[in-house]
Amino acid sequence: EDAANDDKGSSDAAPVAAAGSNDEEGDQVTIGFSAPAADHGWMAAITNNVRDLADQYPDIDLQIAEGTNDVNLQISQVETFINDKVDAIVLLPFDGAAMTPIALKAMEAGIPVINVDREFDDANAARVTVLGDNYGMGVSAGQYVCEQADGNKDAVVAEIAGIDSLPLTQDRSQGFEDALSDCGLDVDARQAADFTVESGERVAANLLQAEPKIDFLWNHDDDQGIGVLAAIENAGRDEFTMIGGAGSANAMRDIQDGNKVLKATVIYPSTQGADGVKLARLLLQQKAMGDLVEVEVPRTVQLFAPVVTSDNVDQYLDTAFES
């Protein structure tokens, strides 16, 4: 949370964390970055943030590979980085487990791997792991619903998930379900969309038909949320509270402006990639994290998934991604 306040406003997308001697120019480092296809706002923001960050540091030479949802291709991109002998690889895998062998190979070749967002299945495959908290995101959303339901055990809860075959979607839903069960609620209707505006609209339009009365709706992704909101508008419904996910600037502005249904969103930081690159730079230049006493870059950094409501939206709006 402090990170946001420290932002110098140099860029709305890539906040520069704790300024200090760490930002002074150091040895030239070459960092390879590979991520899934930028086929939705959050993922596009990840890459944009990484790019912006690299632009700020003249000592970073960033190699960005084509975003892809094909693990076969992503593996060969990492192989290319290894062949190129880059200094470090920041990897947001399409599928953590599937990218583990190649990450191990990179580590064996002496190239530190910074694993972002989707975790490898082998602890030795990464030097640093920057994790969003997918499960925690579901929990945050669930807890918020529990709070708002205020003991109402009959509340109808609906969920619009992201791409269903991704482990992260499963984690989010699991967290949501677990948190809800703590207050005796469950998910009455769940449909998956594709993280796109279009799919959000389509799924929501049908879901609203399926459930004539809803109390709470959690939508995993604010980008597809634009479509969900459009569908809600088209259907003329406003009897429920909608919670977003990921934390786009659009969603936050809606919350700020007092949207009829969208009252909150759970942040899933789109700065993870940039954080990964920054940590890689620190690692390579043998610097440590400024505010920690520890002299080494830590092994795991897990990002927090806070709930943004109209009360605290001002605090987060600056760091939100424009989708």
Place this chain on the structure above:
Amino acid sequence: MRGIVKRFPGVLALGGVELDVRAGEVHCLLGQNGAGKSTLIKILSASYQPDEGEIFWNGEPVSLSTPQAAMDLGISTIYQELDLVPDLSVAENIFLGHELSRGGFSQRSTTNRRTRELLARLGHPEIPATRAVGRLSPAAQQIVSMARALSQDTRMLVLDEPSAVLDQGEVDNLFRVIRDLTAEGVAVVYISHRLEEIRQIGDRITVLKDGSTVATGLAVDQTPTSELIKLMTGRSIEYVFPPRGGVVPVDAERVLEVSGLELSGVFSGVDLTVRAGEIVGLAGLVGAGRSEILETLYGARRPSAGTVRVAGRELRRGSVPAAVKAGIGLCPEERKSQGLLLDQAIYSNITVSSMSRFSRLGLLDSRAERRRSTELTESLDVRPAGVDRLVRLLSGGNQQKVVLARWLLRECRVLLLDEPTRGVDVGARAEIYALVRSLADSGVAVVVVSSEVEEVLGLADRVLVVREGRVVHEGPATEIDESRVLDLVMEGSAA
């Protein structure tokens, strides 16, 4: 074959046909277009299953359930529509389905050697065994089909209009092969619309009419042609060409003027003038380049030199729409691949070149289309009647009539006919000749290409003889006879 019945949706193609073929004879099957000849032999080769009836082989009833079963008995068939695979080589096509192989691997050298032997036996060792069949001319493809039929141990050979794409020399060559086979005791079933061929090669005749046998086992030498025609058509036709309408006046409008037309590597220096009311015939061997001349002046190929004028106005090079607009119409050589929209109704095939006439602001008046098409198909006697029928389901000769109808409707000023009577029966042939003549009399300029010299001489006012891409003779049809034409045509090969 006894009492063969075959129904297609809406059509009774065969209603009880009898046919018996003896070893060592050439049995000719005659009938008008759509009489059911092709259907009958497709049943014989097990391509279709009969709805009723029995087939006996050497006195035993047999059931031919798959083409393979028929082949196993020794029945080889050359179909009316060339059934070859364009991208396989000559050798592979010949042995398709009964490949020479060991453990699934092709024996290519053996296959090629056997192919060369077969082709040599057919008098065509120059066809390369490894060339893709799609790159061969139609005539050469026909030879390949024949080689294919002979590649197996054949007891009975069925030929469905094999001579349609062949010129006379080739037909003679074919007959030589057939005689060799019959001498070996092979039975041959031969279908053709050229009655003079039947005279040359046939032993006995079966006549089909509207799907049933009207006469069977007639001995060829005891049946006069006129009776055959009567059996087939139910009326007597004087098999003659319509009378010429007198000399075309020299001052008649020069509707089509071609000068110095050249398509590099194929033909060059073609000059041709056709006046209103005149029919000009192009004679020559298969491969002389006659089709290319027609296609080039029609704009379907881009000439390398030369001009084409219609009624004095020069046409844009290589543009079919320009030619059609100027009033030229072409009945192409290969009607299935070049002429017809097989999966469309008859009427839309007829009106496709004159659609603007039936449309207002782009909207078609399909009732008028059908009405006009019906008039035309009735006048051409297309069977079965009904313009909503798919062209694909018509017999070969009737398909040809549909193409003709298209240009009749268009009322062109210049009509180019490439083998207009290929596969057309005697009756319809006479009708087509009369039709062409009456078109000419009404002021249309007509150019006819035909492999039948007799047809060119009989129909045309003026004849051009083409050899190896050059016009070697030009003169009135009345001043030249068949043997002279053949001399001119052959000269090149003698040299």
Place this chain on the structure above:
Amino acid sequence: MSDQTSGTGKGPDVAAVENPLAPSQDSISVERAASGSEPTAGGGLMSGPFGRNLGLVLALLLICAAGVITAGDRFASIDNTLTILRFASTIGVVSIGMTFVITGGGIDLSVGAILALSSVWATTFATQAMAQDTHWLVMVFAALAVGAGCGLVNGLVIAYGKVVPFITTLAMLAAARGLAEIISERRTQIVTVDGFKDFFSTDVLGVPLLVVIFAVVSVAGWVLFNRTTFGRRTLAVGGNPEAARLAGINVNLHTVLLYVLVGFCCGLAALMLVSRTTTGTSTHGFMMELDVIAAVVIGGTLLTGGRGTIVGTVLGVLIFATLGNVFTLNNQDTSTQAVAKGLIIVVAVLLQQRLARRASST
């Protein structure tokens, strides 16, 4: 002679039944065996839309019945019907265009990408600023022009460059979506022009404008396809391009027009999607090409060209849209939906073929 026949034959029915191996009717398959060809389907062109589309209508009715049984009033309500139709509208408009292209012997894999590019172009800051200053029709014009322009490029490369449509439009797919990303900087562009939003969200007698557009495009498409020279030429060009050329049709020009037409439809669909989602983004229409082609082909248009049906396409679109709706109403998860969808597609086609064959053989 023919009396002998009946003597030997035991009757046609017996023969037909007895010989299941005999391909009899099926084996005539004049068309290629693999094309699911009812030898008679062509006859169907004439035998009225009902007989030919009976299977599709039945499939749609079955799906609706399933909807009513499992979801009752939630399915059979006006609101829900409009939900289905609204969804079907965008895909439907593109499918109508695609029917022409496929019938004309081509294919267009780039429809989704063109839609995305059009949507982005119509909603850039510059376009919207201009629209604010002048009129929201500027956005409409931008989308349609971009769509038709992409179609033009496709058409020129295919007709005059002689590159196969599959490859050309695959290239366009990559290029157009890439361009859309570059222009939008991968941001979702939100529509701020009120005139535009208001216009597209009007109802016409209770029917949303999107649905009205779909209906109008369908009817216009049907007329164009069945009653005009353009439609007739499309069939000719797709059925036998060489014969069409020799019949005097300018095949190349016609091909170009077909792709321009589908591009235009994409532009229109882009506008509809923009108004529906109030955004333009490079992710619009992702993977739409497969849905569209599936709807067209299920409808009965031949992928090899030369035969097509607008009514069938509309039914195909409605089947897919209704199916998705029924699944959602029943709260099915995506995977089960996928498996069921696969099965239903095959069953629908089989049903359609059997019925079409029967309809035309009687």
Place this chain on the structure above:
Amino acid sequence: MSDQTSGTGKGPDVAAVENPLAPSQDSISVERAASGSEPTAGGGLMSGPFGRNLGLVLALLLICAAGVITAGDRFASIDNTLTILRFASTIGVVSIGMTFVITGGGIDLSVGAILALSSVWATTFATQAMAQDTHWLVMVFAALAVGAGCGLVNGLVIAYGKVVPFITTLAMLAAARGLAEIISERRTQIVTVDGFKDFFSTDVLGVPLLVVIFAVVSVAGWVLFNRTTFGRRTLAVGGNPEAARLAGINVNLHTVLLYVLVGFCCGLAALMLVSRTTTGTSTHGFMMELDVIAAVVIGGTLLTGGRGTIVGTVLGVLIFATLGNVFTLNNQDTSTQAVAKGLIIVVAVLLQQRLARRASST
């Protein structure tokens, strides 16, 4: 008539002594006149692989040249070559199978989904447990059997149900991926069987096993395609199914075999991908179908069937793989890549066509 002929013929005797009636040998035109609208058509299976694939080789060389110029040694190293080849292997194996299906007049959109299902099936807890108990070949067998089994279902529905391949395999795409999700419960399954991992990560003389498999499959595919009855019949079934049927070929059976073959290839590719990622998941091979078909078609196989080339397919796969590699080495952003890729595809095909035409016209 014939007597007239021989009577007047003064020349023929010279040319053909034995056979005076037969026209002289050169009197029949052997060549078909190439029709203007079909530029590469005759392009000639027979005119040698070099002439025919010249354009592709050239395109590949140009891309390599671009790689060397922009990335120097980083491109032209053994490691980088192996990286390209390892990537190409999985797609390549499927593409070889697809070449057969497309040449045989079909298409298979379900390859990616079948690959996913095979990978999941081979790595379920049950399969792996059995593999631990017995031998890791159990996993290999599972993947290949599932792949071939899905292919069999495709083939049966297409050949005997007469449902068009596009629809059948689209349905299989949905169903197989859905099933894969259900079986894996949408979790990524990790391979724990060491024997399996060890075997597939061996090198043969410094060449990774994956690449070796690709090479072996390519050569086997080439032999099967060009030197066996099966391969030649595939051309017949795709080029003229009616002629194939009349020639006594069991077209339906052959069609089934083609889909089984491509299914088997998917199973094999699944194993390769499983070993490469040490995981089996329902997301493997997502959207692979388009890449595979693009490689096959760019290679020169005709989408309408009847003409195909294995060498071309391999070149097509390599072109795409190398292109992606050069892009990565040059640090291009995704959108620019997409646009460039679109342009390059079209240019490559145009180049190929011009050169093939020249090659076959000389």
